[in-house]
Structures are given as structure tokens and as C-alpha cells.
Amino acid sequence: MVKMYAVGGVDEAGRNMMAFEIGDDIIICDMGLQLSNLVLYNDAVDNMSLEEMVEKDIVANPKILDGLREKVKAIVVSHAHLDHVGAVQYLANLFPHAPVYGTPFTIEVLKVLMKSARSVDSPLKNKFIKVNVNSSFTLPSGLEIEFINVTHSIPQAALVAIHAPDGIVLYANDFKFDNRPALGQRTNYQRLRELDEIGIKLLVVDSVRSNLKRKTLSEIVVKEMLRDIFIETDIVNTQGVIITTFASHITRLKSIMELTQELGRKLVFLGRSISKYAKAAKNAGIIDFKEKGVEIAETPAEVRKWLEIINKNKKDYIVVCTGHQGEPNAVLSRIAEGRTPYELKENDKVVFSSEVIPTQVNIEARQVLDAKLDTFRCKVFKDIHVSGHASREDHRDLLGMIHPKHIVPVHGHVRLKEGMIELAEELGYEQGKNLWVIPDQQIIDVK
Numbered sequence: 336m337v338k339m340y341a342v343g344g345v346d347e348a349g350r351n352m353m354a355f356e357i358g359d360d361i362i363i364c365d366m367g368l369q370l371s372n373l374v375l376y377n378d379a380v381d382n383m384s385l386e387e388m389v390e391k392d393i394v395a396n397p398k399i400l401d402g403l404r405e406k407v408k409a410i411v412v413s414h415a416h417l418d419h420v421g422a423v424q425y426l427a428n429l430f431p432h433a434p435v436y437g438t439p440f441t442i443e444v445l446k447v448l449m450k451s452a453r454s455v456d457s458p459l460k461n462k463f464i465k466v467n468v469n470s471s472f473t474l475p476s477g478l479e480i481e482f483i484n485v486t487h488s489i490p491q492a493a494l495v496a497i498h499a500p501d502g503i504v505l506y507a508n509d510f511k512f513d514n515r516p517a518l519g520q521r522t523n524y525q526r527l528r529e530l531d532e533i534g535i536k537l538l539v540v541d542s543v544r545s546n547l548k549r550k551t552l553s554e555i556v557v558k559e560m561l562r563d564i565f566i567e568t569d570i571v572n573t574q575g576v577i578i579t580t581f582a583s584h585i586t587r588l589k590s591i592m593e594l595t596q597e598l599g600r601k602l603v604f605l606g607r608s609i610s611k612y613a614k615a616a617k618n619a620g621i622i623d624f625k626e627k628g629v630e631i632a633e634t635p636a637e638v639r640k641w642l643e644i645i646n647k648n649k650k651d652y653i654v655v656c657t658g659h660q661g662e663p664n665a666v667l668s669r670i671a672e673g674r675t676p677y678e679l680k681e682n683d684k685v686v687f688s689s690e691v692i693p694t695q696v697n698i699e700a701r702q703v704l705d706a707k708l709d710t711f712r713c714k715v716f717k718d719i720h721v722s723g724h725a726s727r728e729d730h731r732d733l734l735g736m737i738h739p740k741h742i743v744p745v746h747g748h749v750r751l752k753e754g755m756i757e758l759a760e761e762l763g764y765e766q767g768k769n770l771w772v773i774p775d776q777q778i779i780d781v782k
């Protein structure tokens with residue numbers, strides 16, 4: 336029997352944290368932040384107690400695991416997005432004997448995060464252990480846990496397979512099926528078919544985009560969309576080009592770098608989070624942007640200095656900066672409010688190589704930013720992006736490949752998960768029997 340504890344992230348997009356009790360072991364998968372709530376409180380988070388962070392819904396409430404902490408033998412992080420790893424620095428100390436297992440890039444991101452003020456005050460006692468994709472490790476009890484290579488929107492994402500004696504628990508949160516990845520390998524479909532042979536008991540599946548009746552397109556498509564915009568830049572005498580995208584999206588940053596080289600401009604990354612992820616990518620041996628000639632400015636003072644230089648010769652540069660969700664203190668918001676030396680003009684371009692994360696906070700913050708940008712009458716390009724999340728037809732392919740006995744859709748409010756529920760019911764699953772649509776803080780016994 337497997338007992339699943341829905342600590343967080345089951346009926347919301349954010350603060351993913353789920354635990355699985357198998358015999359004498361509990362394995363926690365992911366410890367993430369609710370990013371939209373984090374943005375609301377901004378710097379105040381640095382001075383918050385853990386209780387306050389729980390109360391303000393920034394991290395998942397670990398109360399459900401009270402009395403069970405000694406049983407937690409591993410914290411397994413699936414990939415380095417902050418809604419999956421950002422709370423390790425705050426919560427892992429509750430389970431000091433459980434090592435944190437992640438792929439090399441994920442662990443490098445965690446190390447960069449640990450340098451924040453909070454972790455310096457109370458260093459984590461947990462060991463960090465790197466596990467490559469397509470390999471496995473074994474807990475002292477003999478329980479095997481495997482990382483399977485999967486495509487997403489960040490390097491070295493993994494599907495986590497926990498080999499319980501009576502069937503595999505497959506934690507698939509998050510993923511897409513990109514058959515032409517611009518960095519890294521395709522999903523290890525062969526291994527998924529082998530796991531199907533062994534028998535998958537429980538699938539916990541990212542369903543946030545399951546309402547979309549389509550396949551999520553490859554990242555290579557975005558590179559071509561961006562190329563189109565870059566070519567136009569040459570034709571219409573564009574001056575400045577500012578691109579904002581997910582800081583963790585190393586593949587996207589690499590595509591932008593290659594296109595910038597083709598255009599003969601110089602690339603500058605601005606903002607703390609891009610700088611952090613670029614560092615992790617270098618440390619994990621994935622790509623060294625600096626070595627390839629990219630300038631990276633981390634602190635507000637460095638960012639300011641670069642914007643002053645760029646403002647004088649806009650045609651020589653491409654800027655990549657933070658702020659695609661309208662975060663109030665991100666570089667793009669500061670530019671749009673005239674708080675930097677960069678003056679937006681009519682012949683400048685602002686490219687959102689992103690989509691709005693579907694939470695109320697993000698939607699509203701982007702409306703504010705969009706309205707400000709409109710006042711400059713510069714050219715704005717929205718949604719130059721493909722999602723990192725599976726759509727309905729990718730889910731159909733996954734279910735067809737692995738035939739899980741039980742399914743728990745996660746990573747979104749029930750409205751967002753409807754597509755997955757509909758698909759599962761179409762394939763013969765029944766709610767309450769082998770399809771579990773549960774809220775956070777609930778426990779289910781999967782027999």
C-alpha cells in the first residue's frame with residue numbers, strides 16, 4: 336500500500352510538495368514556493384518566520400507530516416523551478432536526516448539559493464546528493480528511486496519513479512514531450528515503456544495545461560518565432576530590443592544568445608534571478624554564458640550602469656531582463672516606470688518570451704505593466720513562447736504508454752485540471768476509485 340500526503344501544490348499552481356509513505360519510509364517529492372504570494376510580500380519574506388510563511392500561503396503547510404518526521408528518508412526534487420525547490424531552504428530542516436536528491440543542475444540552483452540570508456542564519460543539516468537523469472539510488476531500506484529524463488522548460492528535469500514493492504509511484508510534475516529539444520535529450524520513452532511492463536501503481540501528474548486540446552509544441556518553434564522578430568529588427572531600423580523571459584529557461588537564453596550572435600549585437604543579461612540561474616548552468620557544466628561573451632549584471636547598481644551604457648547605443652545590444660510577470664521590482668517594471676537610465680522610445684521593441692502564469696496576482700500585475708508600456712508607444716510582442724507543460728494530447732500519450740492503476744492530477748486548481756479528469760474518465764478511470772481529485776492537506780491510501 337502507498338499512502339500519499341498532499342502537502343501542497345495539488346489544487347494550486349505553486350508550492351508543490353507531496354509525500355509518499357511506503358513501508359517504513361516516507362519520500363517527499365519537491366518543496367516549492369507559491370510564487371504569486373511571494374511576489375506580494377517581496378523583501379518582507381526575508382524577515383518572516385516559517386509560521387508566517389505558512390500562514391501567508393508562501394510555503395506548503397508541513398503540519399500534515401507532524402509525528403512522521405523521523406520516517407522521512409529522502410527529499411527528492413524533480414527540477415529546479417522555484418515552485419518545486421524554492422522552499423527547501425525553509426522546510427528541509429524539519430527533516431534533518433533526509434538528504435536532498437536532485438539532478439546536478441537542480442542541486443547547483445539549490446546551492447545558489449542557499450546563499451540567501453535565511454540559510455546563512457540557519458544552515459541546512461541535510462546533505463545534498465546529485466543524481467543524474469536515467470539513473471537511480473537506493474535508500475537504506477532497499478527502496479529504489481529512479482530519475483527518468485524528461486523534457487520541460489528547464490535543464491535536467493526528471494520524472495521520479497519510486498519502486499514500491501507492489502508497483503511504481505511515478506511523480507510526473509512537471510513535464511512536456513518535446514521531440515526536438517533545443518538543449519538536452521528527448522524524454523526517455525523507452526524507460527517509460529519498461530516501467531509499464533513492471534507495473535505503475537500510481538501516477539501523480541502535472542495537469543495545469545490539460546484543458547488545452549492540443550500537443551505542446553517544441554522549444555525549437557520559439558527559436559523560429561524569435562528569429563522572425565530578430566530579422567524584422569534589421570528591416571525596420573529598430574533601436575533597442577528588450578526581451579523578458581523565465582530566468583530559469585536556459586534553453587531559451589541559449590536560443591536568444593545564438594540569434595543575437597547572428598544579428599551582430601551584444602547580449603546583456605540583467606537581473607538577480609537570471610544571474611543566479613546562469614551561474615548554476617555554468618556550475619553544472621551545461622553552458623557558460625560569460626565565456627560565450629554574454630555580459631551579466633546582477634545587482635541593481637550593475638544593472639543601472641549597463642542600462643546607462645546601452646541607452647547611448649541601443650543598436651549595439653540585445654537586453655534580456657527579469658519582469659515578464661509584471662513583478663513590481665523586476666528590471667522591466669523599473670524601466671517602464673522610468674526608474675532606470677534606459678529611455679523607452681517608439682522605435683524600441685519589448686518582447687515577452689513568456690506567458691502569464693494563470694493566477695490572479697500575475698494576471699493583474701501584467702495588466703499594470705502592459706498599460707505602462709503602452710504609454711511609450713514602443714513595439715510590444717507578447718506570448719513569444721511555448722509552454723513547458725503537457726497539453727491534453729501529451730497526457731493521452733503518457734497514459735497510453737504507462738497505463739497507471741491510479742491517477743492523481745496535480746499542479747492546478749480543479750478548473751485547470753478538468754482536461755485531465757475528462758481524459759482519464761474517457762479512458763475508463765472513475766473518481767473515488769482510481770482517479771483522485773483531492774485538495775491540499777488530504778491523505779489518500781492507494782491500494
Ligand SMILES: [Zn+2]
Nearest residue numbers: 414416487509
Ligand atoms: Zn516546472
